[in-house]
Amino acid sequence: MSKVAVVTGGARGIGRGCAHALAERGFDLVLVDLLAPEMARTRGELEGMGVRCLTFEADVADHARAKAIAAEVEAQWGRCDVLVNNAGKANPKGILDCTEEEFDRTIAINLKSCFNYIQAFVPLMRKGGGGRIVSMSSLNAHTGGVTSAVSKFSYAAAKAGIIGMTRSLAKELGPEIAINCVCPGIIETEVGNSLTKSRGPELAKKIALGRVGKPADVARVVAFLAAEQPNFITGQDIKIDGFQWEI
């Protein structure tokens, strides 16, 4: 039986890249996303690569739904070896404009989602003897973002929360489960992003490696952390930004 990887937000963008990278390494994939048509497309791509795929249309902020999905994965496939907490969304509102609901929602999508899926899937990982968890933080967690960037304080707070959660859970879940997070800089996804569209060449001048990132740049590192067995890395946050020193 193949190993199983769960990727939240796996329908498009960086999550889709992670799903592809894990499929290349022989994992069967479970995708969780709000976007049913995009998820169906990605599922077709993964099945075309010769692996199996389950899809769940769900909001990662929903705690009960995460538990129900874990129960369904256990019933159908009986195992979970890797969890990639990728689903997330920036909130461009500044401190005086952001409503309480918008703040709560940003924390729920980006940070509480990690709690939801880690709590739901750890028991199944443990039944199989252990596993690997990788969560998607952001360079914003380190830099706080800057005024010209789309992501502001609530997003930075949520992504920084992922780093703290990762450090603490590495102690709690080891040695059976290793957990890390990655902090991408500017990544140009297939739907594009307004920052790279409007300022791409200008941004690249302030990145040591001379370009913005691609989903595959992140996916390669995620797949290494998730699939390289054994490795001796847990509790870490790893920047994937081409060394972006000022934007």
Ligand SMILES: NC(=O)c1ccc[n+]([C@@H]2O[C@H](COP(=O)([O-])OP(=O)(O)OC[C@H]3O[C@@H](n4cnc5c(N)ncnc54)[C@H](O)[C@@H]3O)[C@@H](O)[C@H]2O)c1
């Ligand atoms: N693109 C970047 O420059 C960049 C940089 C740093 C971190 N990130 C992080 O990487 C992750 C992926 O971002 P992306 O750029 O690929 O974005 P994207 O919008 O292309 O993909 C995000 C995916 O997550 C899904 N999603 C969003 N909210 C959800 C929810 N509540 N429930 C279920 N699914 C949900 C979306 O439908 C989408 O398929 C996010 O956590 C993002 O914060 C992105």
